[in-house]
Amino acid sequence: xxxxxxxxxxxxxxxxTEPVGPSDRPNHYASLYxxxxxxxxxxxxxxxxxxxxxxxxxxxxxTRREEALDGLRSAxxxxxxxxxxxxxxxxxxxxxxxxxxxxxxDAAVEAxxxxxxxxxxxxxxxxxxxxxxxxxxAEDGVATADLLEYxxxxxxEVFGEYDAPALCLYDEAVFEESAVDGVLRxxxxxxxxxxxxxxxxxxxxETNGSTAxxxxxxxxxxxxxxxxxxxxxxxxEFSEATVPAAGDADAVFEHALDxxxxxxxxxxxxxxxxxxxxxxxxxxxxxxxxxxSANPTTLLEPFLVRAxxxxxxxxPVVAEDPEEQPGVDRCVVVPLEGGGAIVAxxxxxxxxxxxxxxxxxxxxxxxxxxxSARADRASREVRAAELDRTMDRIRQQNRLxxxxxxVGRAVRSSSTREELAAAVCDAVTASDAFAxxxxxxxxxxxxxxxxxxRRGDGRGYLDAVSLDLGADEPALRAARxxxxxxxxxxxxxxxxxxxxxxxxxxQFRAVLAVPVALSDRRYGVLGVYADxxxxxxxxxxxxxxxxxxxxxxxxxxxxxxxxxxxxxxxxLVFDVRDGRCPMLRxxxxxxxxxxxxxxxxxAADLTYGYVTxxxxxxxxxxxxxxxxxxxxxxxxVEDDDVVRLExxxxxxxxxxAEHGAALSGMTVDPDVARATVELPHAAxxxxxxxxVTTTFPDSELVGKHVRESPHPVADAxxxxxxxxxxxxxxxxxxxxxxxxxxxxxxxxxxxxxxxLDITSATxxxxxxxxxxxxxxxMFDEE
Numbered sequence: 001x002x003x004x005x006x007x008x009x010x011x012x013x014x015x016x017t018e019p020v021g022p023s024d025r026p027n028h029y030a031s032l033y034x035x036x037x038x039x040x041x042x043x044x045x046x047x048x049x050x051x052x053x054x055x056x057x058x059x060x061x062x063t064r065r066e067e068a069l070d071g072l073r074s075a076x077x078x079x080x081x082x083x084x085x086x087x088x089x090x091x092x093x094x095x096x097x098x099x100x101x102x103x104x105x106d107a108a109v110e111a112x113x114x115x116x117x118x119x120x121x122x123x124x125x126x127x128x129x130x131x132x133x134x135x136x137x138a139e140d141g142v143a144t145a146d147l148l149e150y151x152x153x154x155x156x157e158v159f160g161e162y163d164a165p166a167l168c169l170y171d172e173a174v175f176e177e178s179a180v181d182g183v184l185r186x187x188x189x190x191x192x193x194x195x196x197x198x199x200x201x202x203x204x205x206e207t208n209g210s211t212a213x214x215x216x217x218x219x220x221x222x223x224x225x226x227x228x229x230x231x232x233x234x235x236x237e238f239s240e241a242t243v244p245a246a247g248d249a250d251a252v253f254e255h256a257l258d259x260x261x262x263x264x265x266x267x268x269x270x271x272x273x274x275x276x277x278x279x280x281x282x283x284x285x286x287x288x289x290x291x292x293s294a295n296p297t298t299l300l301e302p303f304l305v306r307a308x309x310x311x312x313x314x315x316p317v318v319a320e321d322p323e324e325q326p327g328v329d330r331c332v333v334v335p336l337e338g339g340g341a342i343v344a345x346x347x348x349x350x351x352x353x354x355x356x357x358x359x360x361x362x363x364x365x366x367x368x369x370x371x372s373a374r375a376d377r378a379s380r381e382v383r384a385a386e387l388d389r390t391m392d393r394i395r396q397q398n399r400l401x402x403x404x405x406x407v408g409r410a411v412r413s414s415s416t417r418e419e420l421a422a423a424v425c426d427a428v429t430a431s432d433a434f435a436x437x438x439x440x441x442x443x444x445x446x447x448x449x450x451x452x453x454r455r456g457d458g459r460g461y462l463d464a465v466s467l468d469l470g471a472d473e474p475a476l477r478a479a480r481x482x483x484x485x486x487x488x489x490x491x492x493x494x495x496x497x498x499x500x501x502x503x504x505x506x507q508f509r510a511v512l513a514v515p516v517a518l519s520d521r522r523y524g525v526l527g528v529y530a531d532x533x534x535x536x537x538x539x540x541x542x543x544x545x546x547x548x549x550x551x552x553x554x555x556x557x558x559x560x561x562x563x564x565x566x567x568x569x570x571x572l573v574f575d576v577r578d579g580r581c582p583m584l585r586x587x588x589x590x591x592x593x594x595x596x597x598x599x600x601x602x603a604a605d606l607t608y609g610y611v612t613x614x615x616x617x618x619x620x621x622x623x624x625x626x627x628x629x630x631x632x633x634x635x636x637v638e639d640d641d642v643v644r645l646e647x648x649x650x651x652x653x654x655x656x657a658e659h660g661a662a663l664s665g666m667t668v669d670p671d672v673a674r675a676t677v678e679l680p681h682a683a684x685x686x687x688x689x690x691x692v693t694t695t696f697p698d699s700e701l702v703g704k705h706v707r708e709s710p711h712p713v714a715d716a717x718x719x720x721x722x723x724x725x726x727x728x729x730x731x732x733x734x735x736x737x738x739x740x741x742x743x744x745x746x747x748x749x750x751x752x753x754x755x756l757d758i759t760s761a762t763x764x765x766x767x768x769x770x771x772x773x774x775x776x777x778m779f780d781e782e
Contacts, residue, residue, distance in 0.1 A: 025188035025189070025198070025202070025204070026155050026159035026160065026166075026188055027159065027163070027164070027165035027166065027188075027189070028151075028154070028155055028159055028165075028166050028168070028187050028188050028189065029046070029165070029166065029167045029168065029187060029188075029189045029190065029191035029196050030167075030168050030170060030183050030184065030186075030187035030189070030190055030191065030199070031043075031167060031168070031169050031170065031190070031191040031192060032170050032172045032180065032183070032190075033169060033170070033171060033172065034171075034172055034173065036071065037074070037759070037761070037762075038193070039061070039071065039133070039169055039171075040061075040071035040072060040074055040075040041075055041192075041193035042167070042169070042191055042192055042193045043059070043061060043071065043072065043075065043131050043167065043169060044071075044072055044074075044075020044076060044077050044193075045075070045193050045194070045195075046129070046131060046165075046167045046191065047059065047072060047077055047088070047129070047131060048075075048076070048077055049129075050127075050129035050165070051077070051078075051082055051087055051088065053126060053127070054087075054125055054126035054127075055087070055119075055125055055126055055127040055128055055129045056086070056087055056088075056089065056119045056122050056124075056125040056127075056128050056129070057082070057087060057088050057089070057128075057129045057130075057131065058089045058090075058091070058115050058119060058128070058129070058130050058131070059072065059088065059089070059090045059091075059131045059132075060090070060091045060092065060093040060095065060096045060097075060131070060132045060133070061093065061131060061132065061133040061169060062092075062093060062133070062136075063092060063093055063094065063136055064092055065090040065091055065092050068090050069083075069090050070765065072088075072090075074761050074765065086124065086125075087125065093132065093133065093134075093136055094136075096108070096111050096112065096115070096132060097111070097132075097134065097136075097137055099111075103137055103142045103146065105146055105149050105150045105153065108150050109150060109153050109154055109157055109158065112130070112154055112158050112166075113154075113157065113158045113161070113162075115128070115130060116128055116130065116158050116159075116161075116162040116164040117162065119164065120162050120163070120164065127163060127164070128162070128164045129164065129165050129166070129167075130164055130165070130166040130167070131166070131167045131169070132166070132167075132168055132169070133168070133169040133170070133171075134147055134150075134168065134170070135169070135170060135171040135174050135175075138174050138175060138179075138398060138401075139174060139398075139401055139402065139405055140398075140402055140405075141398045141399055141401075141402045141431070142398070143398070144175070144176075144178075144179040144182065147179075148179075148182040148183070148185075148186055151168065151183070151186035151187065152186050154166075155186065155188070155204075167191055168183075168187065170183055174401075176397070181201070184199055184201035184202070185201050185202060185203045186202075186203075187199055187202060188202045188204075189202075254285060257269055257270070257271065257285055257287045261287055266344040266345060266346040267288070267296075267299065267328070267345055267346045267347050267348075268286060268287065268288055268296035268299040268300055268344070268345050268346075269286070269287050269296070269300075269342070269343070269344040269345075270283050270284070270285055270286035270287065270296060270297070270300045270342075270343055271283070271284045271285055271336075271340055271341070271342055271343075272284070272300075272303075272304060272307040272308070272311075272340050272341050272343060273339055273340040274308065274311055274339055274340055274341075281304060281308065283297060283300060283301065284340070286299075286300050299325060299328070299345055300343055300345065302324035302325050303322070303324050303325070303331060303333070303343050303345070305324075306319070306322070306324065306331070306333055306343075307333050307340075307341040307343050308341075310333040310334070310335045310341050311335045311336070311339075311340065311341045313335075314335050315335065316332070316333060316334045316335065317331070317332070317333040318330070318331070318332055318333075319331040319332075319333075322345075325345065327347055328345045328346070328347060329346060329347055329348060330345070330346055331343065331344070331345045332344045332345075396433070396539075396540075397539075399431050399433050400539065400540065400543045402427075402430070402431075403427045403428055403430070403543070403547070404543060404546075404547065406423070406426075406427035406430070407423070407424055407427050407547050407550060407551070408550070409423075410423030410424060410427065410554070411550055411551070411553065411554035411557075414554065414558065415558070416558065417441070417452065417555055417558055418452055418453065420551065420554050420555070420558065421439040421452040421453035421551075422452075422453040422455070424437075424439055424453070424526065424547065424551055425437045425438060425439055425453045425454060425455035425456075426455055428455070428526075428528055428544075428547075429455045429456040433530070433535070434456065434528050434529065434530050434535070435456050435457055435507070435508065435529050435530055435531045436454070436455070436456035436457055436458040436461065436506075436508070436528075436529040437454070437455055437456055437526065437527065437528045437529070438451055438453065438454035438455075438458065438462060438475075438526075438527050439451075439452050439453050439454075439516065439524065439525070439526045439527075439551070440452055440467070440475070440479070440524050440525055440527075441516075441523055441524035442469070442479055442522055442523065442524050442525075447468060447469050447470070448467045448468050448469060449467045449469065449475065449476060449479050449524060449525060450467070451467070452524070456529075457506075458506070458529075459506050461502055461503070461506055461508075461529075464498075464502040465498065465499045465502050466498065466499075471499070472497045472499060473497075473499040474486070474487055474499075474511045474512070474513040474527065475511075475513035475525045475526075475527035476525075477513065478513035478514060478515050478525045478527075479513075479515060479522065479524060479525040481515075482515050482517055482522055483515065484512065484513065484514045484515065484541060484544075484545050484548075485511075485512070485513045486510075486511065486512045486513075486536050486541060487510060487511040487512075488510055488533060488534050488536070489509060489510060489533035489534065490503050490504055490508055490509050490510065490511065490533075491504060491509060491533070503529070507531050508529040508530070508531065509530060509531055509532050509533045509535070510529070510530040510532065510533050510534060510535040510536055511527070511528070511529050511530075511536075512527075512528045512535075512536040512540070512541060512544055513525055513526065513527045513528070514526050514528075514541075514544050514545045514547070514548035515548055516548045516549075516551045516552045516555070517548070517549070517552050518549065518552045518553065518556060518658035521552070521556075521658050521659055523551075523552050523555050525548075526544065526547065526548050526551065528544060552658075553658075556657060556658050556659070556660050559660030559680060559683065568681040568706055568707065569678050569679070569680070569681060569706070569707055570678070570679050570680070570681055570683065570685060570704065570705070570706055571664075571676060571677070571678055571703075571704070571705040571706075571707060572676070572677045572678075572679070572685065572688065572689060572692075572701060572703070572704055573674060573675070573676055573677075573701070573702050573703035573704070573705075574674070574675045574677070574689075574692050574693075574699050574700065574701055574702065575672055575673070575674055575699065575700055575702050576672065576673040576674075576675055576692075576696050576698070576699040577671065577672050577673075577698045577699065578696035578697060578698035578699055579698075580696060581652075581673055581696050582628055582630035582631060582647065582651075583596060583611075583666055583668045583673050584668060584670075584672075584673045585628065586621060586624050586625055586628065586631075586668075587668040587669060587670045587673070588670045588671075589624035590613075590616045590620045590621045590623075590624040591615065591616060591670060592613055592614060592615035592616035592620070592621065592670075593613075593614040593615050593667070593668065593669055594611050594612070594613060594614075594621070594666075594667070594668040595611065595612040595614075595665070595666075595667050595668075596609050596610075596611050596663075596665060596666040596667075596668070607646070607647045607651050607653050607654050608644065608645060608646045608647065608730065609644075609645055609647070609653075610637070610642050610643070610644055610645075610733060610737050611642065611643045611644075611645055612641055612642055613641050613642070613643060614641070617636075617641075618636035618637070618641060618642060618643045619636055621634065621636075621643045622634040622635065622636055622643055625643075625645065629648070630647060630648055630651070631645055631646065631647060631648070632646040632647065632648050633645070633646040634646075635755065637734075637737050637738055637755070642737050644734070644737070644755070652675070652691075652692065652695050652696070655691055655695060656677060656688065656691055656692075659679075659683075659687060659688055659691055660679060660680060660683055660688075661677050661678065661679040661683065661688045661691070662677065662678045662679070663675060663676075663677055664676050664677065664678045674702075675692065675699075677692065681706065685704070689701050724770055724773060724774075725766075727766055728766050728769060728770035728773070729770070730756065731752075731756065731763060731766040731767050731770060732767065732770045732771075734752050734755060734756055735752050735763075735767060738751065738752050738755065740752050749763050749764055749767075
């Protein structure tokens, strides 16, 4: 691309190399990324190039514009200066893609056209540049076909009108392979941080719908047509006639023979049709062009072998005085790639001159085109059916992805169990995939499941069935056993219990019930009902089972949150002498004293904590942990008497968390460990105590205290801490332990990042977000 002043000298800040390719292609780029850093490395280079060229850059790469700006900052874009000058405009992605909360192709195309028009008309800028990410649309259930239609149309309707380089970012993990192929077909160029290349997969859409292969075929047919006016006219008519008849092979052959009769008037002409094995051959049609000729079939049948050889070799044949049929002066055979050969014979060779071969070739080419179109149509129908099935799978996956996303947001944002249960049922029944859903909790006193939330068209179903734990309804079986219960087709069940009648009368045809449970703690059950059989295949069962576990995590977190920020807390103190306690074994092996300041769940199978060491070096403790099956990793913290330990789950801390309690600390000598556990005042103390004594039988409860919760601001900070992601809390804790917040700093950001095996940019991003969240919680409380 040349500079605006007409100079061909490249700009110094052009770090984004543009592709060399056809000049008529729109500047429409696709970038498939696997990580946020990769995404913004590409977007940042693209935006920086536009800013350097004096263009106005519009960016909508995230649901919230602030996240997009953070991403561009991390890529080195001078965001503040660009915002101040008006050269960078960041908006929330829904503002561009959605109208009244819905995605429609027409509205989205018009919105993009409006941005391109606004940017192109800016008197202060030398053009416009656009950067968007439609991944969120797919996550919210927008069909891939609609996204690809949008991308196809903007090539023609926006980029055909405005010179507006545009970059579309796609998260490769969200889109299936078929969708990725569609992205490559609809984008002329593929981009990465280093620049762009021309896409070999791009398929430009002609305004009349034709393709390059269509044009080549037409040119070939035109070039092969003879110059004779009569022949040309007949062939034009034939070509036009084959278009509506292409769906009917017999009609196509009939038109071909009409041409022969009109132009050359042979004694007989016909079409042999073959399969590729030669085992099936038939004279599809035979015509007599001479009123006094013999039966045309009788004349043509002897030429079967000659026609087959011509077809197999794909070579036309002209034979003088052919031996197959006495009295025939000339025979012309033209093979058809579609599966056959045209055979014409005449008793007068002058009526089949050499030009007859040109006529036959032209007719054959047109026949092949028509038959190929017919085969293509059949193939398209097969592909369309397969595409429909694929789209159904994609839509279902999108629905499941949307349900998962909404449940995840509900788990993070709900403040009560009731709120979470209602949000989960809303998410499950938001589409037409499932007719009814309910979530209930186990009431052990009553020996039943108590419905907490219900959504969809249940029509009194829960009032019509028994909710006793001993009942046979699938949800009750799941609550009782702790295993998922599935009924693929209610109508085929042999047992005819009361629940079956209630389900069938409400047109429920399939049922899936999943426990809301963690390990051996069962909170309740999620029941989902569909109005069609076999609605719960393996993928659906897996997702809904995972949702049941996530809801249980949410319940446990709410119990802990509501207890820890309530008026009073219960503190239990245990002395543990059990040799299976990992901390006790470490203190014994290293012959030292250890202080564990609580633990944090880092992933599904790991928890971690920071341990202060007295009486030995952190390196000695790390060495002692090397042989421990309960410790995944032990890493001394630089310039401190601290070791960072990663514990393999299930650990005592993780089991306590599942019961709404927290391991707040542990002091360990070589012969005894004193563990302090905090739990809500309303929690079942005996249940939590049993967790400790079951995990470590050689332990005893030595103290119980009830204390007031901290100051309200501290409560708010605690709530903010509980809202942190596991990675955010890990980053803050590591930074604190490493002296990052001290002045002068004992360790800088790079050192802390290295201890966590993350990049410095990622460390600073998590640190900033975590601090913002804690400050928001504290000052909102005030």
